[in-house]
Amino acid sequence: MAETTATPAPQGERKKIIFSGIQPTGVFTLGNYIGAVRHWGPLQEQYRCIYSVVDLHSITVRQDPAVLRKRTLEAYALLMACGMDPEKSILFIQSHNPHHTECSWVLNCSTQFGELSRMTQFKDKAARYADNINAGLFTYPVLMAADILLYQTDLVPVGEDQRQHVEITRDIAGRFNGAYGTTFTMPEALISRAEEGARIMSLQDPTKKMSKSDPNPKGCVSILDEPGVIIKKFRSAVTDSDAQVVYAPGKDGINNLMRIYAAFTGKSLEAIQEEFAGKGYGDFKTAVGEAVVQGLAPIQARYKELMDDKAYLETCYRQGAQQAMRLSGRTLEKVYKRVGFLHE
Numbered sequence: 389m390a391e392t393t394a395t396p397a398p399q400g401e402r403k404k405i406i407f408s409g410i411q412p413t414g415v416f417t418l419g420n421y422i423g424a425v426r427h428w429g430p431l432q433e434q435y436r437c438i439y440s441v442v443d444l445h446s447i448t449v450r451q452d453p454a455v456l457r458k459r460t461l462e463a464y465a466l467l468m469a470c471g472m473d474p475e476k477s478i479l480f481i482q483s484h485n486p487h488h489t490e491c492s493w494v495l496n497c498s499t500q501f502g503e504l505s506r507m508t509q510f511k512d513k514a515a516r517y518a519d520n521i522n523a524g525l526f527t528y529p530v531l532m533a534a535d536i537l538l539y540q541t542d543l544v545p546v547g548e549d550q551r552q553h554v555e556i557t558r559d560i561a562g563r564f565n566g567a568y569g570t571t572f573t574m575p576e577a578l579i580s581r582a583e584e585g586a587r588i589m590s591l592q593d594p595t596k597k598m599s600k601s602d603p604n605p606k607g608c609v610s611i612l613d614e615p616g617v618i619i620k621k622f623r624s625a626v627t628d629s630d631a632q633v634v635y636a637p638g639k640d641g642i643n644n645l646m647r648i649y650a651a652f653t654g655k656s657l658e659a660i661q662e663e664f665a666g667k668g669y670g671d672f673k674t675a676v677g678e679a680v681v682q683g684l685a686p687i688q689a690r691y692k693e694l695m696d697d698k699a700y701l702e703t704c705y706r707q708g709a710q711q712a713m714r715l716s717g718r719t720l721e722k723v724y725k726r727v728g729f730l731h732e
């Protein structure tokens with residue numbers, strides 16, 4: 389991750405705090421993985437990391453309750469399978485910590501209608517779910533601000549699509565701090581460069597971001613897809629007719645595949661260009677599919693083990709909620725005092 393340099397704290401200083409979350413709206417896609425989750429594990433070595441399955445956010449789009457319950461546990465197990473370690477980090481399920489909704493209410497009163505109506509994700513989702521433009525969809529960024537600010541977060545590792553949400557969090561924190569005195573740490577987004585996969589696109593429409601809820605399953609590779617399915621999806625990925633594996637403007641499909649290949653092999657875009665010079669798109673697409681299959685194999689194996697031990701998962705998420713509440717409780721108490729609520 390490059391844009392905001394993630395410098396570890398010198399010895400003796402408090403470790404910087406990282407917060408990020410993921411919605412249990414389906415199995416993580418390669419977009420979620422490359423743009424966000426794959427960076428979260430290594431950060432645990434240097435920072436105090438707090439990661440959450442943000443189920444409260446997910447109901448801004450209607451969910452089947454039984455499916456949501458199942459997906460929430462799966463998302464929790466997937467985080468662990470992707471390297472999040474409950475011994476090193478706080479891993480919890482958002483609705484298990486009521487401080488998020490409580491803080492969100494207070495922050496709602498420091499957020500302007502106008503700024504929420506300018507949020508791209510709200511406009512996109514309101515267009516996509518026109519029959520359910522609920523108030524939660526509109527105030528989603530305020531809940532996200534509460535998620536981040538409750539932990540006095542320094543850095544928020546996210547994909548490019550979430551940049552605007554971190555910006556509004558900073559605006560809300562600044563306004564609150566200005567009105568009531570410094571209460572919240574000002575967080576910064578930690579977003580990788582475009583070439584590193586900050587925004588992975590659909591394999592069927594490379595001008596659209598890859599999304600868990602994409603109705604076309606061919607456009608989206610889930611990290612639990614079977615090897616044969618992954619290879620097939622890459623073979624049928626939409627590309628241009630130029631037939632040269634070169635990273636260049638206007639070659640959205642190939643650029644996207646090159647970013648995916650780079651993420652899984654650690655090769656630079658130049659090295660990939662050389663490797664496939666004179667070869668056709670067919671060879672390249674197969675190579676990308678194979679690299680992805682190989683990279684995901686250990687995650688898929690670990691996920692199966694974890695899902696076979698539900699009691700362990702339960703112990704972890706219960707402990708995570710307790711740890712999260714201890715930290716967020718301190719901030720919430722301060723917030724309540726600052727705004728003038730009479731102490732119980």
Ligand code: AQP
Nearest residue numbers: 411413419420423424546547586587588598599600601
């Ligand atoms: N296509 C993407 N490329 C790079 N990063 C991405 N992220 C999501 N899609 C891409 C990053 O994944 C993290 C978790 O995202 P989320 O589940 O909280 O919400 P989202 O961004 O709305 O993801 P989806 O997959 O598109 O979910 P649905 O379909 O439910 O809306 C975030 O850091 C995000 O930036």
